[in-house]
Every structure is written in C-alpha cells, then in structure tokens.
Amino acid sequence: RKEVEQDPGPFNVPEGATVAFNCTYSNSASQSFFWYRQDCRKEPKLLMSVYSSGNEDGRFTAQLNRASQYISLLIRDSKLSDSATYLCVVSSGGSYIPTFGRGTSLIVHP
Amino acid sequence: DAEITQSPRHKITETGRQVTLACHQTWNHNNMFWYRQDLGHGLRLIHYSYGVQDTNKGEVSDGYSVSRSNTEDLPLTLESAASSQTSVYFCASSTSSPDTQYFGPGTRLTVL
Numbered sequence: 506r507k508e509v510e511q512d513p514g515p516f517n518v519p520e521g522a523t524v525a526f527n528c529t530y531s532n533s534a535s536q537s538f539f540w541y542r543q544d545c546r547k548e549p550k551l552l553m554s555v556y557s558s559g560n561e562d563g564r565f566t567a568q569l570n571r572a573s574q575y576i577s578l579l580i581r582d583s584k585l586s587d588s589a590t591y592l593c594v595v596s597s598g599g600s601y602i603p604t605f606g607r608g609t610s611l612i613v614h615p
Numbered sequence: 616d617a618e619i620t621q622s623p624r625h626k627i628t629e630t631g632r633q634v635t636l637a638c639h640q641t642w643n644h645n646n647m648f649w650y651r652q653d654l655g656h657g658l659r660l661i662h663y664s665y666g667v668q669d670t671n672k673g674e675v676s677d678g679y680s681v682s683r684s685n686t687e688d689l690p691l692t693l694e695s696a697a698s699s700q701t702s703v704y705f706c707a708s709s710t711s712s713p714d715t716q717y718f719g720p721g722t723r724l725t726v727l
Contacts (some may be wrong), residue, residue, distance in 0.1 A: 548705055548718035603716065607657035
C-alpha cells in the first residue's frame with residue numbers, strides 16, 4: 506500500500522459546484538498535512554495546511570480525520586480557475602520528510 | 616523579492632553524460648529538496664539537505680548526487696545519465712520541517 510493515496514480523477518464538475526477530495530495515509534504517526542495545487546507543467550504551490558481542528562480559507566476547507574487516517578479538501582462554488590491537480594502531502598517520523606500523493610485532477614467546466 | 620530558481624529550464628543530453636542541474640534560493644532557507652515528477656508516480660524525493668554540508672538520500676537517490684557548500688545552492692548531479700532519468704525535476708526549500716515548501720519552476724530533462 507502506498508504511503509499516501511489519492512484518487513487521480515479527473516473530477517469533472519460545472520462552475521458553482523461543490524467538490525471534495527480525500528487523501529488516505531498509511532503511517533499513523535504522521536504529524537503534518539498539507540494540500541498543494543499544481544497547474545499543468547508548473548511547480549506545486551501551497552494551498553493550505555491541514556490542522557487537527559480543520560482549516561478554512563474562503564471557498565476551501567480542509568479536514569483531518571486521524572481515526573480513519575485521511576485528510577479531505579472541500580471546494581465550494583467552483584471556479585474555472587480552480588482547474589488544476591491537487592496534491593496531498595503528509596510528513597511523518599522524526600525527520601518530517603514530506604511524502605506526496607500522486608494528485609487528484611480537477612476540471613471545472615462552464 | 617526572495618525566490619528559488621532552477622537552471623537550465625530545459626536540457627537534452629545523451630546517455631552516459633554527466634549532467635548538473637542548478638538550484639538557487641534567496642529565502643535563506645536551511646532545508647532544500649530535489650524531486651522528480653513522472654506520470655503515474657507523482658513527486659518523488661531524490662535528495663535533501665538540512666543545512667550546509669548536510670545531505671541525505673531520498674526515495675529514488677540511485678544515480679544522483681548532491682552537495683551543499685552554502686545555504687543558497689543545492690546542485691543535483693546525474694553521474695551517468697540514463698534514459699530512465701528523463702523527467703521533470705523540481706527543487707524546493709523550506710525554513711524547517713515540517714513547513715511550507717517553496718518550489719522552483721522545474722527543469723525538464725530528456726536523456727536520449
């Protein structure tokens with residue numbers, strides 16, 4: 506089982522829709538969690554950190570479920586500009602080396 | 616403004632040649648990372664460094680080496696390029712671990 510798993514998609518949704526992605530991780534000792542966004546052929550950029558209490562930033566909400574070992578990203582009122590690949594990142598162990606999921610592709614259409 | 620740059624942005628080389636990819640950051644970050652990204656594999660860690668003179672192997676380090684002689688630079692060397700090393704290479708830096716990583720624009724390497 507891969508350490509960090511994501512559904513590759515693509516998730517194809519209309520503008521204005523609400524869409525949610527999950528990311529599961531295998532190491533129960535994982536400490537830190539992030540969502541990054543990557544546009545085609547560009548570098549990944551931090552979207553948001555994921556805290557135990559959850560995290561909301563405008564239309565984006567991230568949640569952590571330690572019991573079931575997954576994090577989620579909810580996007581409300583999707584925009585065309587939200588079309589991208591969303592990467593889940595988990596850091597675990599004493600060295601906190603980040604492990605990236607393969608990403609979930611989102612396509613928002615008019 | 617602080618930034619992280621990579622050079623060259625595109626490189627075509629032949630099997631067996633030595634290739635060095637440059638990464639330079641002006642964030643004054645202690646931590647620097649090299650990843651490769653391939654279809655079906657996502658981002659995989661090659662090498663990382665927590666500071667000057669510190670280097671560590673990542674998940675896919677075979678055939679690659681790095682050195683850290685100053686805070687700003689972490690060059691990645693392919694000792695003898697192989698076709699399997701055709702990929703997009705990203706460099707990243709962060710202040711500490713775990714923390715936000717800032718990525719360079721990437722280098723697209725083709726080994727013929």
